[in-house]
Amino acid sequence: MKISTRWLKEYFPSNVKPEELARRLTLGAAEVESVTPVAEHLHHVKVGEVLSVSDHPDADQLHVVKVGLGGKTPTAIVCGASNVREGQKVAVALPGTTLPSEEGNWTIEARTIRGVVSHGMICSEKELGLGLDHDGILELTPKAKIGATLAEVLGLNDTILEIENKSITHRGDLWSHIGIARECGVLFGKPISVPVPPSVHGAHHRRLVVEVGDAAACPRYLGVLMDHIKMGPSPRWMQDRLTGVGIRPINVVVDITNYVMMEWGQPLHAFDAQRCDASEKGAKKVVVRRAKRGEQLTTLDGVKRKTDPTMLVIADEHHPIAFAGVMGGEHSAIHEKTSSLILEAAFFDPITIRQSAQQLGLRTEASQRFEKKLSPVVTEYAFRRAVALLTGLAGGRVASEVVDVTTKPLKKQMAQPASLRMNTETFEQQLGFSLSKSRIVSILRALEFEVKDGSSSSLTVTPPHFRPDVRLSEDVIEEVARVIGYENIEPKPLLGLLEPVRRSSEHEIEKRVSEVLVGAGFNEIYSYSFYGEDVLKKSGFKKSDHFELTNALSQDLKYLRTHMAPKMLAALKFNQKRFSQQWLFENGRVYCGEEASRIAGVMMGVADPFLRLKGAIEQCFRHLDVSWEEKVVTKSEASEQDASLFDAQTILSCWAQGEEIGRMAMLHNDTRQRFGLKSDVAYAELHTQALARVWKPAYRIAGIPIFPSVLLDIAIVVPAEVRWQEVEAVIRKHATSLRRLELFDVFIGPQIGEGKKSLAIHLEFNHPKKTFDQKEADVIQQKIITSLKRRFGAVLRS
């Protein structure tokens, strides 16, 4: 919202600089986003004197004008205006000057118009953004000094404060100059002058009937008929003020309603009375009701809009004439021939207005204010002020009684506003510094709160009518604190019992695993939690397994991921042009029924990607001191998603204490191709919560062996499909006192025959109480070999 500092001075007469106003408001009331001199371009437009006017040699409608700007040589400008005359003082925009326009800013350049070079432009009122007149150039007073800036001549030395709307969402009263002036008065400790507009005396020669059909949505409605309206533009000063705060001047009536809105924060509306259907006996009737099914209304912006039964409308006898609090209808709008009008000032239910604005997709200056809690007292002040201005500036005369429809509860609330009982000690407790009662009372009174000073530390506080946002004692404390200045609060460390704290074990697992993976050479990536239909297709996932965003940003970001792999594969694809080798991991959530945390890793572009990735995962388990078991997952046991992504022969699952803590597999070739990946990909995931549950480190080590070990190396040839897990089980069954068992080489090649593999194994035997006997080792070796022979047809390799 924009605030004109010049306008503000009318209520807050002080010479505080705009920058200081902005600083103090930001620290004490509302964030000021920017401080900008008004109509900055007018500081660059110069006053010139027309020295001569001659016809353009090649265009009937154009003139070549010589303009004196105070320099030695006059400037030649091509001008099409019919009112250009010798001796005039005019506004000249020289090349390089930027002017505003409805389509955006544009910069003047020297250009050739039908063979004559024009070194700038003589501007009309509209071109300068000063008004609507585009019939001819703007004629300045003969007293205007040649070469001076237009800003100086027009006295437009105003500065605009742009207030961040979000910072005043809860403060309906601050959406106005008077509201901001009140804040300034308190923050600078200076008096303000806000005159209460005089009450309106009704007349009797015409009648206005107001029927409020939905009192909850419209607790107060003020209306009056006015006639003798003389249409035309509003006075210059009013237009300047409106332009300054970003509102386009339209005509005197509309400008007055807008002006009062910017002054008091209360939106108003004026209807052309002749365009409203008359009810019985010539009386005008206004109905405030919910829209009826099928009703339509073309709004001021020329758009035909459908209503909805939840929307509140203002209607005449038959049709809606406005969306209450949002925008008026085109048909009943004030136009250049309007002579009588109905003025409306209403106090609506904020939620109703917000909902209809939302449904209409229309956010107007009016709806933005009505969405907040406003003051029903200000409704009347603004109404009075508008009547006074319409009388004074548009010749209007009150033609009917003032109709005031106010609900009983609201009347009661206005007569007896709610008050709060407070204890001054609470201020100190919550703010953390001591505060005298007299200081509290004086600040609250400056804020126009009514304060009854009770005994000792008690206070009874009644917020003023324009502060409906203050309802709790916390709200009152805030008021006092912000006036004192939050920046003056001395930091004090929080005291309390120190108790041992820790990260959640999930967080701990993530931290530790990440450390291992980064140490091993993996790079951590983050990716979105959503994917689209194309990813579902590439992954072979079912739509029905997914939660879906009902209001997704795009088709690619529609489904909540149920598996970590797809987005990681996408990352591999993204990077593969530049990085042939990629080891990635991600900590993230999947949402399959319940939300679960995963740490997923992929490896691409290396030899033996599966075993390497497995090595990294084993390292993670060892680091966490978790002992695990492996289970080979058969195709029928694999989840549907895993079966679709991975090579079903390669899925391995890791278990600890009856929980699955991780899983790994090779990507299926088809999946790889669908994702456009150049080489084999291994995938692994850890189930963070399960790991957190089984993570109970034993912190135990084995002692250093006292007696020497016996080392044994065996190399056996087995059929290639025999799994190490099975071989290992056989060895462990026979090997007592086995300290170490290591598969140190796997070899497949013609030397050992088709369909075979050679396994080379280190065995280390050690007995805690005696030297392990070499003979005993030989016996064990023999048993192992015999057993392997029987089980797998293994052959000892010499």
Place this chain on the structure above:
Amino acid sequence: MKKTIQSFVEDIKKKIKDLNDPATIEKLEVEILGRKGAFHHLLKQIKSLPEKERPAIGKFANEAKGALTDLFQQAVSGSVQPLSTSAQPLLDVTQPGIPLAPARGHHHPLSIVKQELAEIFLSMNYQVVEGPELDTEWEVFEALNIPPTHPARDIQDTFFVNREKEVRGKSSYRWVMRTHTSNMQVRVMEKMKPPLRSIAIGRCFRNEATDASHEHTFYQLEGFAVDEHVSVANLVATLKTMLESFFRRKVNVRLRPGYFPFVEPGFELDCSCLLCGGKGCSVCKHSGWIEMLGCGLIHPNVYEAVGYPKGKYTGFAFGMGIERLAILRYGIKDIRLFESGDLRFLNQFE
């Protein structure tokens, strides 16, 4: 005679100074101090002196010889050793180090920031908790004093999920992707009683189009402390300590009014500009301050929603964007890089 010896010694000293090859120095030593050397020759003159003077001069000459011998020794040991005498003849210590194999990978910048923040808060006795990203309107809005009609509930800001509504008593709540980590205030307080000091760091979502400074997926740190006498002054101290620990320097902080439905009073916290230190620069838009986070004292309606007795506790809460800290620290120009998976970006964080 004394003078002659002295000037002889000075001469030699000068000569030695100019030499740095040990062989040449040793050769000169023989020429001077050798049995047929120049010094010996000089000493012969002592015999021709009167007998009375001889012992003194003799002593002086001996001392001079000793000094010269020391000088030669020092010169030899101090001169540059030829390479060939080193045990590491081919080691060029200025060559780049050999990278570890495999080279260490890279943590994501947001993980680095998240971990550091967790450490800071652990050191201040805050527990670090985790919670769901997909949560219901109760935890994300309702219990936080954000009623259905509040602007923050606008469909434009929140992603809704087609999951069956969660029923609680008579009300049922839709599922949403959390728009802030403040749902953790509700979740922790519903389970635990004060005194409480907790932080939650996690992923949040907002339904807004992305560009260089906007993301629909982002991270927040939520922190809160609830006890019987927690004040605004405590809040300021906590946040100042946090920022100073994170940026590893002194900073100034200031509160100004801010509006968040779940706190009252609510504040925006500004931190003195990290680039210019408060003098004014383009980063702080010449104000000397940068907006850091939103905070305030927890609203009484929140205590009511989680079932705490009325008026018993006070507490503060704050919510801070993690990306913002990373952007400020590393000078990242485009927020979308965080979720891009682009290794050219990620490889830069050690």
